[in-house]
Amino acid sequence: MAEPQRIVIVGSGLAGASAAGALRTSGFSGEVTLIGQEPHRPYELPPLSKGILLGDTDTPDWVHDEDFYAKHDIQVASRTEAREVLLGDRVVVDDTGTRHPFDRLLLATGSRPRMPSLPGADLAGIRTLRTLDDSLALRETLTAGTRVVIIGGGWIGCEVAAAARKHEAEVTIVERLPLPLHPILGDTVAAVFRDLHAQQGVTWKLGVGLAEFTGDGGRVTGVRLDDGTQLPADVVIVAIGAVPRVELAHAAGLELSDSVPGGGVDTDAALRTSAPGVFAAGDIAAHFHPRYERRLRVEHWANAKDQGAHVAGNLLGGAEPYTASPFFFSDQYDLGMEVRGLANPFRDDLVVRGDLAAREFIAFWLRDGAVHAAVNVNMWDDGDALQSLVDNQTKADAKQLQDADLASLAG
Known part of the structure; x- marks a missing residue:
């Protein structure tokens, strides 16, 4: 060519x-x-x-x-x-x-940003976050005492909640699933993020969906959930994916x-x-x-x-395959974390190294004895080793992942 x-x-x-x-x-x-x-x-x-x-x-x-x-x-x-x-x-x-x-x-x-096709979706005060201008405009609304309802407990929803709490807004997150980040992290690790936000004053509405946006004079005043709960809001942020x-x-x-x-x-x-x-x-x-x-x-x-x-x-004429493992990072309050690889947390075997309660740990997901994904939370010394373990789908058992030197294990 x-x-x-x-x-x-x-x-x-x-x-x-x-x-x-x-x-x-x-x-x-x-x-x-x-x-x-x-x-x-x-x-x-x-x-x-x-x-x-x-x-x-x-x-x-x-x-x-x-x-x-x-x-x-x-x-x-x-x-x-x-x-x-x-x-x-x-x-x-x-x-x-x-x-x-x-x-x-x-x-x-x-x-x-994905928007739900629900009554009231066109009301002023309903926001999404995708662009620089979105972020700067949203920041202006996150003030002390402002009632903020976030629809969606994924990465964006959780990070927006952390920012809103820093600005002393009152925050409620509505998530249809039983835990935030549930499809990615599974029960055990997702619970860490639920508890983190709860300790920071966030109110969770889990296992319940959105029925409609409510408003007055063309501006949003709250949301109604599908269990009938009414949540007042000055700002509603939709964070249900893209x-x-x-x-x-x-x-x-x-x-x-x-x-x-x-x-x-x-x-x-x-x-x-x-x-x-x-x-x-x-x-x-x-x-x-x-x-x-x-x-x-x-x-x-x-x-x-x-x-x-x-x-x-x-x-320019090459044909090189793209083979990089998925990677993502997030910062929420005093928690920093990185995700490498692709897990099915409801099928793969979870191994935890470190202390979940202290929010200082590494979680591994194994499939057929091989490392398919890893998450490090407030632990930063083993990034290269984790990348190698995931990229190579290294065979390892739980005891090795919990106790061994990870750099040596990664080879």
Whole structure:
């Protein structure tokens, strides 16, 4: 496959910007165009629910320095929506009618917050968290005594709750499942997060769902749960997951996936879609992972960053599979943690090293005697060893994982 002369990247988030940067640092001298709807230059999302919402900073972690794009001759079309991909003409058409011809195309359109289709969903005061502007606006509402109801006890819901409590807001989290983060962490480890938030003054409404948003004069005043409970609220934050932005890919005729939660754009191990010369990365990529022998769609920061950098080589004619293990981190109050790998906590065997009650521990999930995932909570010395254990699906028993030197065990 000949090296392209024109590469267009649709999506100016972390995956798209990382790909653009990697193209230039790898020596590609052709045209690179980055199209995105954001008014800001590309930034990373984790600070939106952490440092910015906590009030520790007003700026995110920028993907590149401000002068990087001009210095490396990357054409950035900000505040611009890609409206159509004409595969036959090898052209992207944006909302101004401008045509962007390409030899290779990367779709990195990301995702948007999921919203429930319930009465009152259009009331003012109902917020989601996805952009820098969302975070800054939400922070203004998190003041002492403000009644905050968070719908969803996942990562975003828990981090928003921690920030709201720092600002002395009154916080209630509504979660339909029996525990927060339950599908990811299972009963034992998820209970640690339930208790952490309860000790910080958060009220849990677990095992109950949302029936409607209630309001007055066009503004939200609370929520009604499906057990009839009424919760007053000055602010309601919906944090029930995200939906991949696949509309552009679908309209272009690319194959989509129904084998991953929420769907996505089908790619092979090298992040190639069903159309020649067209790739997908980040939140939208339903990527065939060689180690797991199935498709994965991962929405976390590391996946966007690493897939973006990786796909650059394949845009230039390579065919290297993307094999990194899923990785995620979270900070809540005085708890910091990292997740590596992919567990099924209701099928895999849990092994805990350390002290759950003190919130200083490592949890391992084993399948057929091999380490498939690990979570370290307030323990930071074994990150490299944990990565190796997960990447290699190292065989180990409970006693070894609890007592042995992990670096030695990882080899």
